[in-house]
Amino acid sequence: MNGIPPHSIPTEHGLIVAAVLFVLGVTGVLIRRDILFVLLSLEIMLNASGLAFIVAGARWLQPDGQIMFIFILAVAAAEVSVGLALILWMYSWNRTLDVDCASKMRG
Amino acid sequence: MTYAFYIASLVAIAATVRVITGTHAVHALLYFVVSLLAVATIFLILGAPFAAALEVIIYAGAIMVLFVFVMMMLNPGPRSVRREQQWLTPGIWVGPVILTAILMAELAWVLTRGGDTGSSMETVTPRAVGMTLFGPYLLGVEMASVLLLAGLVGAYHLAYHLGRRREREREGGKET
Amino acid sequence: MFEFIWLITAMPFAGFAILALAGSRLSRRGVSVIGAGSVGLSAVVSILTGVNYIFQSPPGGAYTQPLWNWLAVGGFAPVISLYLDALSVVMVVVVAVVSFFILLYSSEHMAREEGVRRFFAYMDLFVGSMLVLVLADNLLLLYLGWEGVGLCSYLLIGFWYEDDDNVRAANKAFIITRIGDTALAIGLLLLFVHLDTLNIQGILAAAAWQWTGGSNLAFWAALLILGGAVGKSAQLPLQTWLPDAMAGPTPVSALIHAATMVTAGVYLIARTHVLFTLAPLVQGLVAFIGAATLLLAAASALTQWDIKRVLAYSTISQIGYMFLALGLGAWSAAIFHFMTHAFFKALLFLGAGVIIAGLGDEHDLHKMGGLRRKLPVTFWTFLIGAASLAALPLVTAGFYSKDLILFTAWTSERGSFWLWAAGLAGAFLTGLYAFRMVFLAFFGEAKSAVAERPGRAIHVPLIVLAVLSLVSGFIQMPAAIAPVTVFSDFMSASLPPVKMVPVSWPLEIILLLAAALVPVAGVIFAWWFFLYRPGLTTAFVGRPAAASIHRFWFIGWGFDVLYNALFVRPFVWAARINRGDFVDLIYRGTAWFSAQLAASLSGTQSGMIRRYALGITLGTIFAVGLVLVL
Numbered sequence: 001m002n003g004i005p006p007h008s009i010p011t012e013h014g015l016i017v018a019a020v021l022f023v024l025g026v027t028g029v030l031i032r033r034d035i036l037f038v039l040l041s042l043e044i045m046l047n048a049s050g051l052a053f054i055v056a057g058a059r060w061l062q063p064d065g066q067i068m069f070i071f072i073l074a075v076a077a078a079e080v081s082v083g084l085a086l087i088l089w090m091y092s093w094n095r096t097l098d099v100d101c102a103s104k105m106r107g
Numbered sequence: 108m109t110y111a112f113y114i115a116s117l118v119a120i121a122a123t124v125r126v127i128t129g130t131h132a133v134h135a136l137l138y139f140v141v142s143l144l145a146v147a148t149i150f151l152i153l154g155a156p157f158a159a160a161l162e163v164i165i166y167a168g169a170i171m172v173l174f175v176f177v178m179m180m181l182n183p184g185p186r187s188v189r190r191e192q193q194w195l196t197p198g199i200w201v202g203p204v205i206l207t208a209i210l211m212a213e214l215a216w217v218l219t220r221g222g223d224t225g226s227s228m229e230t231v232t233p234r235a236v237g238m239t240l241f242g243p244y245l246l247g248v249e250m251a252s253v254l255l256l257a258g259l260v261g262a263y264h265l266a267y268h269l270g271r272r273r274e275r276e277r278e279g280g281k282e283t
Numbered sequence: 284m285f286e287f288i289w290l291i292t293a294m295p296f297a298g299f300a301i302l303a304l305a306g307s308r309l310s311r312r313g314v315s316v317i318g319a320g321s322v323g324l325s326a327v328v329s330i331l332t333g334v335n336y337i338f339q340s341p342p343g344g345a346y347t348q349p350l351w352n353w354l355a356v357g358g359f360a361p362v363i364s365l366y367l368d369a370l371s372v373v374m375v376v377v378v379a380v381v382s383f384f385i386l387l388y389s390s391e392h393m394a395r396e397e398g399v400r401r402f403f404a405y406m407d408l409f410v411g412s413m414l415v416l417v418l419a420d421n422l423l424l425l426y427l428g429w430e431g432v433g434l435c436s437y438l439l440i441g442f443w444y445e446d447d448d449n450v451r452a453a454n455k456a457f458i459i460t461r462i463g464d465t466a467l468a469i470g471l472l473l474l475f476v477h478l479d480t481l482n483i484q485g486i487l488a489a490a491a492w493q494w495t496g497g498s499n500l501a502f503w504a505a506l507l508i509l510g511g512a513v514g515k516s517a518q519l520p521l522q523t524w525l526p527d528a529m530a531g532p533t534p535v536s537a538l539i540h541a542a543t544m545v546t547a548g549v550y551l552i553a554r555t556h557v558l559f560t561l562a563p564l565v566q567g568l569v570a571f572i573g574a575a576t577l578l579l580a581a582a583s584a585l586t587q588w589d590i591k592r593v594l595a596y597s598t599i600s601q602i603g604y605m606f607l608a609l610g611l612g613a614w615s616a617a618i619f620h621f622m623t624h625a626f627f628k629a630l631l632f633l634g635a636g637v638i639i640a641g642l643g644d645e646h647d648l649h650k651m652g653g654l655r656r657k658l659p660v661t662f663w664t665f666l667i668g669a670a671s672l673a674a675l676p677l678v679t680a681g682f683y684s685k686d687l688i689l690f691t692a693w694t695s696e697r698g699s700f701w702l703w704a705a706g707l708a709g710a711f712l713t714g715l716y717a718f719r720m721v722f723l724a725f726f727g728e729a730k731s732a733v734a735e736r737p738g739r740a741i742h743v744p745l746i747v748l749a750v751l752s753l754v755s756g757f758i759q760m761p762a763a764i765a766p767v768t769v770f771s772d773f774m775s776a777s778l779p780p781v782k783m784v785p786v787s788w789p790l791e792i793i794l795l796l797a798a799a800l801v802p803v804a805g806v807i808f809a810w811w812f813f814l815y816r817p818g819l820t821t822a823f824v825g826r827p828a829a830a831s832i833h834r835f836w837f838i839g840w841g842f843d844v845l846y847n848a849l850f851v852r853p854f855v856w857a858a859r860i861n862r863g864d865f866v867d868l869i870y871r872g873t874a875w876f877s878a879q880l881a882a883s884l885s886g887t888q889s890g891m892i893r894r895y896a897l898g899i900t901l902g903t904i905f906a907v908g909l910v911l912v913l
Binding site: 008015021051069073074078079087092097 | 169180210
């Protein structure tokens with residue numbers, strides 16, 4: 001392999017896209033006050049990191065990227081299910097989804 | 108092919124922006140689904156068909172559906188839209204945007220430091236993925252299954268006690 | 284016989300120990316018996332020792348009795364040992380005998396005081412310390428006695444401690460003498476460092492051999508010792524504490540602040556006379572201090588209305604005479620004056636105590652009068668004491684000692700006309716103020732009634748001291764009258780005679796007449812201005828110029844005001860500013876800062892999820908930044 005093969009996508013561009021999606025997810029976590037939206041933004045971040053793995057795997061033509069993506073997917077699934085259950089609990093206690101109200105662990 | 112990649116990326120980014128700026132919960136969820144589909148397209152372009160399939164089936168199909176169900180349970184309605192509008196003032200964007208801009212700049216610089224390389228866009232077949240998954244990464248597979256089991260048990264446990272609590276509340280409400 | 288000299292100091296200490304430990308179980312009578320008796324035994328032993336010394340003097344004129352080793356650190360190994368020579372004999376006998384009579388007087392005078400046990404305990408401790416001071420063989424033991432008498436002085440001035448004024452007077456005395464004590468301590472260090480010993484005779488021998496006359500070290504050693512002496516003996520510039528020390532009971536004033544403690548400085552200089560001979564500048568300073576102080580104090584004594592303050596200033600003035608003698612090199616003359624002064628000053632104070640107690644605690648001379656009929660014994664003894672103080676010629680002991688000093692002021696190699704003139708002026712003033720006291724208190728019409736008459740325990744000491752004030756002078760007479768030099772011969776073993784310029788016979792007679800007649804003139808002036816025509820005096824003092832001089836002399840020539848402005852006020856101001864104690868602030872500041880830091884850090888634990896997310900983001904930025912940089 002010498003030089004850039006024709007019709008290929010530069011890896012940096014893919015990684016930049018992943019970074020942009022990740023940063024958007026961070027922004028969402030910092031801004032939103034409704035806990036469902038916070039969880040959603042977390043999902044955005046997870047998805048973005050998965051994209052980064054796939055891009056890397058495609059670069060090296062190895063299946064490891066996709067395997068990491070599978071693991072990330074498993075984690076996201078487990079996290080979402082437990083997280084949503086906790087959100088339901090929080091709603092039943094505080095009668096609101098305002099994340100600022102869940103501040104009982106004050107120092 | 109490359110144009111498809113850039114178009115799909117733009118779609119994903121735009122959809123994500125709509126997710127984080129939206130006030131209606133369900134709309135935001137649906138925008139996220141669009142973003143997920145766009146990312147799946149990117150996977151396909153990059154030669155990872157298995158990952159694309161998983162993205163659509165599991166992420167968009169299972170996880171987001173779960174999200175939609177819970178959201179429906181919590182029954183947001185127009186009141187929550189108004190609340191979100193109250194909370195999402197323009198002033199609130201300033202700080203986080205600055206921070207994330209810094210982060211973006213740093214990431215961009217880190218990621219583009221290497222030489223200019225390209226991906227060859229050859230497909231990595233599901234077969235290759237499967238053989239590697241149950242080969243060197245077997246332990247990871249088992250751990251993931253344990254993780255999912257833990258998630259399952261946790262969710263069930265929480266839901267059970269939630270149900271009991273709701274019952275008690277209803278009975279308490281009925282007695283008075 | 285000399286082996287018993289340790290008893291001289293041990294018995295008062297034993298008295299102190301008994302009174303301190305078991306005194307509350309004794310009756311008042313028992314307390315005074317132990318208190319006065321222990322000192323009485325000590326006086327008996329000292330007299331016997333003195334007699335033994337006169338008739339069977341030990342070889343070399345001195346006897347040393349080492350008692351035990353005090354400590355041994357490196358090359359420094361002082362020994363508790365007592366040294367007896369002619370000077371010690373005189374000092375010990377005078378101190379012990381006068382102390383005994385004063386304590387005998389106290390047994391009646393202080394009989395109804397509440398703290399009588401405390402009084403006798405402190406007095407015994409004092410007498411013991413003073414005797415240690417006088418008998419000490421090395422300067423360290425002397426310093427121990429020095430500090431001991433300072434402590435007892437403080438305790439006894441503040442005897443009636445419930446009154447704040449007394450406490451303040453005690454503090455003032457202690458602090459001012461402390462300044463002198465510090466100088467003395469530095470002098471001791473200097474002597475030890477350079478001469479390797481603190482044994483007094485050793486120091487004198489080594490100094491005479493190692494330091495030539497006018498050497499720098501001798502100058503500083505002598506100057507520092509002078510500093511200590513000036514503090515303890517209340518001379519310029521540290522004389523301000525003695526008039527205020529009159530706040531203590533009268534026996535305390537008699538013993539400590541007249542006869543014994545204040546003369547410790549004189550003793551110290553006489554003991555270390557070799558150092559002063561090697562430092563002529565300092566010796567000149569001693570004479571100057573003596574002359575200036577005697578005039579200053581005599582002028583102040585003239586203006587006081589409190590009888591005890593008159594006597595206090597008089598003490599300062601008479602010790603000025605002793606310093607003058609020391610400065611002239613007339614060591615034995617100074618000790619001779621010390622001896623006569625101890626007798627008549629103690630007598631005057633005891634008499635004043637009788638008057639004050641008899642009139643119901645009245646100190647003001649202008650409120651006394653006509654007491655010579657009511658208190659006859661007191662009157663005659665007080666008169667004798669005042670006559671001795673004024674140095675009335677031929678009959679009083681004071682005349683012989685003062686005349687010796689005046690004569691030496693003229694004839695000594697270190698003497699000068701001005702020193703002699705100062706002494707003579709002082710003699711005039713002394714006669715004036717002494718008999719002002721007598722005339723105001725005992726003559727004229729009675730202004731207050733006498734509440735009680737003294738008993739035998741008071742009269743006996745008065746009479747004995749009066750007799751001593753008369754006869755103790757006959758052992759040293761001027762050559763013009765009779766060639767009696769018993770005292771200086773006795774002292775010549777330890778104190779060298781003064782070097783004198785020979786004077787012609789007529790001059791000697793003139794000097795003698797001057798010394799004799801000037802005090803008499805003072806007495807006549809006192810009679811004229813205070814008894815015969817007291818109206819003249821009040822008119823004279825009423826004039827503005829005279830009144831301001833009177834006021835100036837009354838406040839002790841402004842020294843108190845000066846020291847207050849120079850030292851006390853700035854110190855109190857600095858202490859007030861530092862009330863927050865800026866050094867402490869460092870520690871408190873550290874604690875405060877930690878508390879502030881904790882408070883601000885605990886603010887980060889708000890429990891708000893978005894804040895935590897913010898923290899995570901910041902951390903990520905920082906971490907990625909690190910990757911970039913490193």
